[in-house]
Amino acid sequence: MAKDKKLVEAITSMEEDFAQWYTDVVRKAELIDYSSVKGCMILRPAGYAIWENIQHELDRRFKETGVENVYLPLFIPESLLEKEKDHVEGFAPEVAWVTYGGLNQLPERLCVRPTSETLFCDFYKNIIQSYRDLPKVYNQWCSVVRWEKETRPFLRSREFLWQEGHTAHATAEEAEQRTVQMLNVYADFCEEVLAMPVVRGQKTEKEKFAGAEATYTIEALMHDGKALQSGTSHNFGNGFAKAFGIQYTDKDNKLQYVYQTSWGMTTRLIGAIIMVHGDDSGLVLPPRIAPVQAMVIPIQQQKDGVLDTAKEVCERIGKVCRAKLDDSDKSPGWKFSEQEMRGIPVRIELGPKDIAAGKCVAVRRDTREKIEIALDELEAKLPELLEQIQKDMFARAKAHRDAHIWDAHNYEEFTTIANEKPGFIRAMWCGDQACEDKIKEDLAVTSRCMPFNDQEHISDVCVCCGKPAHKLVYWGKAY
Amino acid sequence: MAKDKKLVEAITSMEEDFAQWYTDVVRKAELIDYSSVKGCMILRPAGYAIWENIQHELDRRFKETGVENVYLPLFIPESLLEKEKDHVEGFAPEVAWVTYGGLNQLPERLCVRPTSETLFCDFYKNIIQSYRDLPKVYNQWCSVVRWEKETRPFLRSREFLWQEGHTAHATAEEAEQRTVQMLNVYADFCEEVLAMPVVRGQKTEKEKFAGAEATYTIEALMHDGKALQSGTSHNFGNGFAKAFGIQYTDKDNKLQYVYQTSWGMTTRLIGAIIMVHGDDSGLVLPPRIAPVQAMVIPIQQQKDGVLDTAKEVCERIGKVCRAKLDDSDKSPGWKFSEQEMRGIPVRIELGPKDIAAGKCVAVRRDTREKIEIALDELEAKLPELLEQIQKDMFARAKAHRDAHIWDAHNYEEFTTIANEKPGFIRAMWCGDQACEDKIKEDLAVTSRCMPFNDQEHISDVCVCCGKPAHKLVYWGKAY
Known part of the structure; x- marks a missing residue:
């Protein structure tokens, strides 16, 4: 290993x-x-x-x-x-x-x-x-x-x-x-x-x-x-x-x-x-965009019947999702690492014992959760699992995003957040480009947008110059 | 008109x-x-x-x-x-x-x-x-x-x-x-x-x-x-x-x-x-490559129920082929000309009398043949018709091609064909580039290919220089 x-x-x-x-x-x-x-x-x-x-x-x-x-x-x-x-x-x-x-x-x-x-x-x-x-x-x-x-x-x-x-x-x-x-x-x-x-x-x-x-x-x-x-x-x-x-x-x-x-x-x-x-093991692809959604990885593939069953399973699930079989001569551990690095949403582990028991182990890329699935239920369960992963990935990304939105009511707060808290900063702006320029110059932060949906009036004055302000702006460091 | x-x-x-x-x-x-x-x-x-x-x-x-x-x-x-x-x-x-x-x-x-x-x-x-x-x-x-x-x-x-x-x-x-x-x-x-x-x-x-x-x-x-x-x-x-x-x-x-x-x-x-x-009315697209395979053209579309039926027909056949409805305010004749110019394989003409009789007229772009089809048989008949058009178009193109392949056994024949008969010329070649150059220079004809499948020995000598020749070449004027 x-x-x-x-x-x-x-x-x-x-x-x-x-x-x-x-x-x-x-x-x-x-x-x-x-x-x-x-x-x-x-x-x-x-x-x-x-x-x-x-x-x-x-x-x-x-x-x-x-x-x-x-x-x-x-x-x-x-x-x-x-x-x-x-x-x-x-x-x-x-x-x-x-x-x-x-x-x-x-x-x-x-x-x-x-x-x-x-x-x-x-x-x-x-x-x-x-x-x-x-x-x-x-x-x-x-x-x-x-x-x-x-x-x-x-x-x-x-x-x-x-x-x-x-x-x-x-x-x-x-x-x-x-x-x-x-x-x-x-x-x-x-x-x-x-x-x-x-x-x-x-x-x-x-x-x-x-x-x-x-x-x-x-x-x-x-x-x-x-x-x-x-x-x-x-x-x-x-x-x-x-x-x-x-x-x-x-x-x-x-x-x-x-x-x-x-x-x-x-x-x-x-x-x-x-x-x-992504995470420290590599890419994590949302199922709907993943070129391969499920990678079948045989365990002890040299043993009688393992590779044949793996092929058959791959063919069957290929009808309900984008599936692939890794039948290369690498070790299963190596294949797991590759599948994780490439962000393939689910891997199906399938060894002689699993086959004997008529089941396999599906491992989620996003949570690493292992789920036993009966082989004859794969066509029904796998699409559900992929949908669940898609949903969970959005929810996690949204929770992370929402936990990184900060409100700034004055320039001191704005400065502290910009220096210490990664994320979006919500703050009022007067509409004057001079303030945008100053914020960029001081803090390397730019105006990202004036949001359509959550225009709140979180303060009466511009976070930069203190003049009257009616526009809420999302600010942030950007790629 | x-x-x-x-x-x-x-x-x-x-x-x-x-x-x-x-x-x-x-x-x-x-x-x-x-x-x-x-x-x-x-x-x-x-x-x-x-x-x-x-x-x-x-x-x-x-x-x-x-x-x-x-x-x-x-x-x-x-x-x-x-x-x-x-x-x-x-x-x-x-x-x-x-x-x-x-x-x-x-x-x-x-x-x-x-x-x-x-x-x-x-x-x-x-x-x-x-x-x-x-x-x-x-x-x-x-x-x-x-x-x-x-x-x-x-x-x-x-x-x-x-x-x-x-x-x-x-x-x-x-x-x-x-x-x-x-x-x-x-x-x-x-x-x-x-x-x-x-x-x-x-x-x-x-x-x-x-x-x-x-x-x-x-x-x-x-x-x-x-x-x-x-x-x-x-x-x-x-x-x-x-x-x-x-x-x-x-x-x-x-x-x-x-x-x-x-x-x-x-x-x-x-x-x-x-x-x-193509023909003198414009483009003729083979059904398998045509972006629109059937254009529904209502006749007297201002009359009660015509446009509604046309829409319904278009929606229904849209499930078995790529269909479109021309409900613009142009005259039917104008629409026919446009559909022909654009090479759409079939047009479905549909007027008040057709609707009353529960039928429509399908007109083939390639042959202009008019075919009455009962409205409730469209989903079954239209894909068959498109396949027939595809087949017929290939057969006609092949017949035309085959009728324009000429054999030349010596340079005189070659010259006459090149000057008088458009098409491919089949002739033996010695393998020497000088002969290719001369043929191009004299007749603006180039070697198109040495065919894989119908390598016949139609003569013992090169059509140009008269030296021994073993290769049959397709020659032609080319784009």
């Missing part, structure tokens, strides 16, 4: 060094590998399969709301990127530029898309003429590039995978409705599928997307008490439409500008899953 | 100008739009949905053979691209180069991947140590960039979507097996799903992939008699492994080089579907 120990020991403990623990899990669970391209990562099968499940489930939810998928070019001509002033200022400093095609210098530089608002505007300008052409509710799955200086797997890399939805509507109301609707799709997805509670709210002016009128966000709390922005939805009003000249003829034959939104989620979600649910 | 006529008239007829017909269909069926980025196209919902179906079905077939999906970076450092001599010579002249990241010039140029052999090699070098790590059978879905001078929608564009499989094996035999296996997956997919017959064979040295030992291909014949290379599978032997140092320890503890393959299919397949099945 020396080998098994080594595998587990190789991970730094969360309490000791959370950042190192994260890096260890990402590598040891074989989610990614580093590449020869600085700042770009390789998604290995175990990592990409999680993304495939995220895609599959999000895409289904999108299509239920009428979204259609498209694919736009990877490149944006410099002149197109420059059409909307705020937008180009936000993105130009961090894009990669293509200057040569083959052996020839290009007449105009092309940037590798950091996001595709400008391309969609250019496209919509061509295909929208009449109110009959509206709304357009398009989305694309692709990769984008942002030339970040500091990178971390999943959380910040120079290239990452995402979806970007871009919509055009006849009225401001409809655009606002779609912005909120997609934020809710994101929030429900995070809570129902990733078992990750989120706070839904609006970004401040300082934190909103370059070119947007309003940015809505979902913010999750990681195990170490830092916040992670997990999905955003932007209402552009008709700003982009004016910059790009996207107009339609309404029912009264008058020319109108369209109203637009965009919304995105990325492979960053995989980082969130790791940091919300 | 003036409007309806206009829609149809707007397409050039196939016989008059096939190239223009193709461009018309691509635009009028709303498969693509041009973009501000020269040579790059936008895949619109109707086009992208076909690609989604291709992806879904191919991915399923891949996974059945043990393929796992991954994602590698978009960029390749220049030094990495240069590691395999033939490969860099083949690709360097047509890649796009990133030279700036943000405001800073990069220390080394990065090319936007034209294909990812070099990145996979770099990755495999890191993760393959022992025979236990083999085989690796990875695939990625992504876009690639090749800086082509002349572009055409789907057939040749500067950026296109594809999948690229890259595998590493312990032995040359296993690599060869995988190369053939994937070609067969491609061929079966084309024939069973796209209703498109293909010739399976090997490329000549001149036409093989840059860096490969052998390239296998499937070649399809378009309606105009030109060939389209529709999928390729390459056996690299251990050439890349030696260039990149990818070695593993075998069971006897000896260091060995791995053997590699790669294989790819692209959005070009959508071009093939158009050119194999």
